[in-house]
Amino acid sequence: MSADAQRPHPKHACETCKTRKKKCNKGVPSCSYCIQKDLECRYVPLRPRRVYGTPSTGDSSHTATYREGIGAEPVNDRTLSDTARLQVAVPRHTIYRSHFESLDDVHIEVQKTIQSTGEFVDDLTSLYFRTLHVHLPIISRVRFQRSFLATGSGSAPGPDFSILLLAICLNSYIPSSVRRVQERGVAGITRQRLYLSTKALLAQVHGSIQQPSVPLIQATLLLAMYEYASGKADVALATVAACARMAYAAGIHTSRRDIVDAPTRLEAQEAWNTWWGIVVCERTFMCEAAIPEQPLLTTFPTGDATLPVDRHMLDHEDRLVYPDLVVPNMPLLSSLTELDVGGFARAAQACCLLDRIFEAIRVPELDTRLPRLESLDKSLQSFLSLILSRGPDKSWHHCTALAVTLRSLFILHTHILAIPHETISITFRPLNEWKQSSLAALDTATTMVLDMANWHYCVLPPDRPSDISPVQIYVVHATLEHLRNRLSSSTDGTESLWPESAEGDLRRYLGRIQFQWVSP
DSSP: OOHHHHSOOOSSOOHHHHHHTOOOOOOSSSOHHHHHHTOOOOOOOOOOOOEEEOTTOOOTTOEEEOOTTTOOSOBOTTTSOHHHHHTSOOOTTOOOOOOOSSGGGHHHHHHHHHHTTTSOHHHHHHHHHHTHHHHOOOSOHHHHHHHHHHHHTTOOOOHHHHHHHHHHHHHHOOOOOHHHHHHHSOOOOOHHHHHHHHHHHHHHHHHHOSSOOHHHHHHHHHHHHHHHHTTOHHHHHHHHHHHHHHHHHHTOSSOOOOOOSHHHHHHHHHHHHHHHHHHHHHHHHHTTOSSTTSOOSSOOOOTTOBOOOOHHHHTOGGGGSOGGGTOOBOOOGGGTTOSSOOHHHHHHHHHHHHHHHHHHHTOSOHHHHHHHHHHHHHHHHHHHHHHHTTHHHHHGGGHHHHHHHHHHHHHHHHHHHTSOTTOOEETTEEHHHHHHHHHHHHHHHHHHHHHHHHHHHHHSOSSSOOOOOTHHHHHHHHHHHHHHHHHHHOOSOOOOSSOTTHHHHHHHHHHHHTHHHHOO
16 A cells, blocks of 8 residues: 555645635645646644633633634534634624734634635735725735735745735725625624734734834734724824834835845835835824824935835836836925826825924914915915816826825814914904905815715715725815804805705715725
């Protein structure tokens, strides 16, 4: 009898078939699929699972096994197959309980967590690069694809790449509808459980790695973006602060233009875009902070620093061979009229103006503060006109820059309206004139957002993720607040500037753009 015939028949599929979602015949020493594709075939035995007390009772003698990453109902490992355990219903009171003995096990935990969604990894990553990646291009798709394909060839991915993959899936996953559950027979976990799983695993990996890597920083930034988009702005601000500290430790806060070979330059550009992503996100999140007086951790790039590249350049390394032809220089106010700027670079420019608004608001003397804000208001309006002048097709790619600019206008003029009335005049103008001017500016911005909401609502998909910027969510919230304030203050019977359906139209639009972030 041959040695292969005497070898125990494996009870589980090989790692390659698991990763590629292929049916494994469990052949030894290699299954038929791996032989056909000339791939490494490796069987990994399952480790004994940790046993916890049943959370619904206080009886310590009654134990049950909980699937890592989901926290399933009490089951017996000897009576259910692995596939059945993935489909067990999840009790509402159970939270994520992850554990691994070494960093080599991280990819297994990530794989289990993603499997619990009932979705395919390829579908989730492809959706991410079509949606959020448009507005936050911090990951080179070509570099990501290389790392992703390497995991399918039998080699285990690093813990940082595994966590990055999980963060990507978090931002793309939408729980299956009842119809899809009936078709697939698998009920995916909720967004909240996937979020808790991602956050717990990320914290453990961060605590186990000595030097933060770019993929780990990117994963943290994507987690912050999810928190921000799902309504947890203050939590997102704390997460992006941790992300900034990691970025400083990794040294990605300085641009490198001396690299000429394409692969190395692509890696450096990806890191530089990631730093820009942190800078943009921190300032955007700060607009919604409960304590807006808190200091920013990141400093705005200065000197000969360059703007970030757009996604179509980051995704093709051959376009980065000639660094002088990539992007214009630092986005100072004098260069805001530059036409050859991509969507992400426009967002960086918008945050440059927002950064200066934060600085001006902190000026204690009104005689100095208000003229500075007035000058910034003119810059914002010119910048807004520049974006809108490109037409609907091109301005759509500047969605984040447009949203940040509108949010900046609301921040600036709401601050002026909140100045106490005790002040008599500023720079020889009555305070009431400043307030009336700000009121008119907010009315104009409200009309613009209403028009945009009515147009967007007709073109956005009703039941699947769109490529709208998450910043737009908070622009709508600010517009709704101003609209309510104006309606409540109109006690003289004057005709409203907007139709009666304005608030309902905004709420309907808000529900559509929030769909992919606030689903259960």
